[in-house]
Amino acid sequence: MMRDATELIAPRNIPGRFAARDILVVEKNGPEMPLLTLVDLPGLVRVANRDQSDADIQTIEALSDRYMKSSRTIILAVVGGNNDYVQAPILKKARQFDPKGSRTIGVLTKPDMTERIGLEDKFIELVTNKDPENHFKLGWYVLLNPGPADDWFTPEERLRKETEFFTRGKWAVLPLRIGELVRSDRSSAPSYSATLASTSSL
Numbered sequence: 548m549m550r551d552a553t554e555l556i557a558p559r560n561i562p563g564r565f566a567a568r569d570i571l572v573v574e575k576n577g578p579e580m581p582l583l584t585l586v587d588l589p590g591l592v593r594v595a596n597r598d599q600s601d602a603d604i605q606t607i608e609a610l611s612d613r614y615m616k617s618s619r620t621i622i623l624a625v626v627g628g629n630n631d632y633v634q635a636p637i638l639k640k641a642r643q644f645d646p647k648g649s650r651t652i653g654v655l656t657k658p659d660m661t662e663r664i665g666l667e668d669k670f671i672e673l674v675t676n677k678d679p680e681n682h683f684k685l686g687w688y689v690l691l692n693p694g695p696a697d698d699w700f701t702p703e704e705r706l707r708k709e710t711e712f713f714t715r716g717k718w719a720v721l722p723l724r725i726g727e728l729v730r731s732d733r734s735s736a737p738s739y740s741a742t743l744a745s746t747s748s749l
Contacts, residue, residue: 586614591636615644621685622650628657628670638681653687658718671717689713689721 589607614620622645624637632638641651655674661667672678674687691709693700700708713723 588614591640611640612644615640618650620650621652623652623654624683625654625656627660628655628666629660629664631664631666632670632673632681641683642680648681648683650685651683652685653681653683655687655689656692658689658691659712667717671720674721689718 588611591607591611615622622641624641626632626635626637641648645651653674655670658670661670673681674689676682676687691712693705693708710723712718713721
């Protein structure tokens with residue numbers, strides 16, 4: 548389904564068609580289903596390149612702003628540990644539309660890459676909410692992404708590898724917990740819109 552939708556929205560035979568304003572909507576309804584909307588936005592592009600034009604950048608910016616500016620949106624700000632987060636577009640967007648940090652959840656991926664670029668301590672400060680510029684009341688979460696060599700791992704093996712990483716070295720300061728990112732009472736909050744945004748430079 549995703550491949551068919553991609554071909555309709557951004558046909559490969561149209562040069563330069565990387566971003567579009569069209570939206571693929573998948574609905575799931577049921578009496579026990581929460582009133583929740585998840586929006587997976589394209590990665591924010593910093594500068595135009597061979598694959599993404601200035602028009603693409605403007606389209607992605609407009610689409611991101613459309614959802615992030617709503618006070619009912621929970622921003623899921625995803626940053627990678629393979630680059631310094633200081634100029635991460637998604638964090639700048641989060642500060643712009645959520646200056647109090649009350650409706651943004653921070654997510655760090657690729658934490659194992661932070662040591663290679665000499666910023667491990669800086670990222671640990673970030674995810675422990677000690678960076679005043681990126682302090683989020685809903686907190687930060689850290690995900691260890693499986694590498695190419697891990698594709699054949701079973702879920703149990705991946706969990707063991709993650710546990711080993713987060714219980715050794717400097718990352719052991721983080722609490723090992725799996726919990727609900729957002730808990731709400733339907734009577735007080737009839738609906739939420741959660742926006743997922745990525746900082747990857749595609």
